[in-house]
Structures are given as C-alpha cells and as structure tokens.
Amino acid sequence: MEIKREPLSDFRVRQLQARDMLRGDLEPEELERYAEEAVMTTTVDRAVAWARGNSFFPLTFGLACCAIEMISLVGMRTDIARFGWEAFRATPRQADLIILSGRVSIKMAPVIRRIYDQMLEPKWAISMGACCSSMGVFNNYSLVPADKFMPIDVHVPGCPPRPEALIHGILRLRDMVQGHAPDGWRERYDAVGTEEVLPEADTETAAINVYQPGDTAGA
Ligand code: SF4
Structure with a gap:
C-alpha cells in the first residue's frame, strides 16, 4: 500500500505554532517570527479612526440633479455598503456627513448651514458637482458656492459626477479621517463660524448667512 504524505495546510501549521508557543516550546527566533505574523498592535486613536472612516452615516439630503447620482450609490452597481457608508440618516x-449634491441658491444657503450646524462633531462635508463647488455652468446671481458659507472637506468635480467619482471622493474623505485630521472643523481649517464673528449688535444690518439661535425664519 502506498502512503502519500500531503503537506500540512497553512492553518494547521499555524495551529501547531500556536500550541508550541503556549507550551513555551518555540525558540526565541521562531517566537519572534510568529509574533510578527500573528500579532497586530495599534493604538486606540488609530482603531477609532479606522472604524470611523469605515462607518459614515451620511445625511439623506439632495439638492438637484446631482442627487440622483448620489442616490444611485446605494444601488447594486456601486453598492456603497462595501465601504460601510450606506446607512443614510x-x-x-x-448624521456625520452631508453630501451637497446640486445647486445651492442664496435662499437655500442658510438652511443648509443650519442643517450642518445641527450635526454633531466630528462632522464632514462633500461638495458634489460643479454647481455646488463653483456655481457650475450657470451665470446666475442667485447661486452661491458652498465654500462661501460652510467648511467643505472634499470637492467632487463633474456635471454630474458619476457615482464612481463620488466614491472616489468618499475614499479621499476616508483617507483624511484615517489620517487623523482634527475632529472639529474649526481646528481643521483654523476657522470660526459666522455667528462667532459678527457682533450681536450688527446682525440687524450686516449680511449674515447663519440665523441667530431661536430664529426660525427659513426653517
Ligand atoms: S453639476 Fe450638473 S448635474 Fe450637478 S446639479 Fe449642477 S447642473 Fe445638475
């Protein structure tokens, strides 16, 4: 009868290495090699950043034609669930992410800013499409770029950007979060909110883009 010897699978080899390690039978060099292969060390900050970058909760919010491309992200073709971003709130x-998908009119800007202010820190924003970033193809006095009234972390160009382009922007944002960008937008951009800049007495006459606390106009 012929006896055929098959090589042990990787899993079995690792199982035996683990047993030897527990018994204290591994030589120092083997133990070192085993530890390099089997043990991963990290810090709490890195683990939190990794989890945060893979579990965004975007806001259910659309502005214009770009929103249709954004909505298709959750479909089976692009399937944003692969990155853990599919739970739109x-x-x-x-929500910890707002995707501005479409044109922003001057009338809509304070409403968007109020929604952004209602999100809890750490929060992030993506400007999707040419309209939102630069007023796009419109030579129109009623539109305003998003950077004028709120902090934007990633701009996705295009008219409209394809869902793949938005995914590219999303992955850039994930890199940013996992690269330990400061959590608060004020520290991130060395900025202050409009409501912190304008003295209380000037709000009657000054052009403001953020309503004062308690003012429900435009809500
Ligand atoms: S960038 Fe193009 S697709 Fe997007 S809102 Fe503007 S006109 Fe519509």
Missing part, C-alpha cells in the same frame, strides 16, 4: 443629529 433622516435627521442631521444622527
């Missing part, structure tokens, strides 16, 4: 208080 219906309230800003549960």
Whole structure:
C-alpha cells in the first residue's frame, strides 16, 4: 500500500505554532517570527479612526440633479455598503456627513448651514458637482458656492459626477479621517463660524448667512 504524505495546510501549521508557543516550546527566533505574523498592535486613536472612516452615516439630503447620482450609490452597481457608508440618516443629529449634491441658491444657503450646524462633531462635508463647488455652468446671481458659507472637506468635480467619482471622493474623505485630521472643523481649517464673528449688535444690518439661535425664519 502506498502512503502519500500531503503537506500540512497553512492553518494547521499555524495551529501547531500556536500550541508550541503556549507550551513555551518555540525558540526565541521562531517566537519572534510568529509574533510578527500573528500579532497586530495599534493604538486606540488609530482603531477609532479606522472604524470611523469605515462607518459614515451620511445625511439623506439632495439638492438637484446631482442627487440622483448620489442616490444611485446605494444601488447594486456601486453598492456603497462595501465601504460601510450606506446607512443614510433622516435627521442631521444622527448624521456625520452631508453630501451637497446640486445647486445651492442664496435662499437655500442658510438652511443648509443650519442643517450642518445641527450635526454633531466630528462632522464632514462633500461638495458634489460643479454647481455646488463653483456655481457650475450657470451665470446666475442667485447661486452661491458652498465654500462661501460652510467648511467643505472634499470637492467632487463633474456635471454630474458619476457615482464612481463620488466614491472616489468618499475614499479621499476616508483617507483624511484615517489620517487623523482634527475632529472639529474649526481646528481643521483654523476657522470660526459666522455667528462667532459678527457682533450681536450688527446682525440687524450686516449680511449674515447663519440665523441667530431661536430664529426660525427659513426653517
Ligand atoms: S453639476 Fe450638473 S448635474 Fe450637478 S446639479 Fe449642477 S447642473 Fe445638475
């Protein structure tokens, strides 16, 4: 009868290495090699950043034609669930990302800014499409770029950007989060909110883009 010897699978080899290690039978060099292969060390900050970058809760929010491309992200073709970003939330208080997908009119800007202010830190924003970033193809006095009234972390160019382009922007944002960008937008951009710049007495006459606390106009 012929006896055929098969090589042990990787899994079995690792199992035996683990047993030897527990018994204290591994030589120092083997133990070192085993530790390099089997043990991963990290810090709490890195683990939190890794989890945060892979579990965004975007706000259910669309502005114009770009929104249709954004909505298709959750479909099976692009399937944003691969990156853990598919849980769109219906309230800003549960969302940590707003994707501005479409044209922003001057009338809409304070509403968007209020929604952004209602999101809890750390929060992030993507400007999707030419309109939102630069007013796009429109030579129109009623539109405003998003950077004029709120901090934007990633701009996705195009008219409209394809869902793949938005995914590229999303992955850039993930790199930013996992690269330990400061959590608060004020530290991130060395900026202050408009409401912190304008003295209380000037709000009657000055052009403001953020409503004062308690003012429900435009809500
Ligand atoms: S960038 Fe193009 S697709 Fe997007 S909102 Fe503007 S006109 Fe529409």
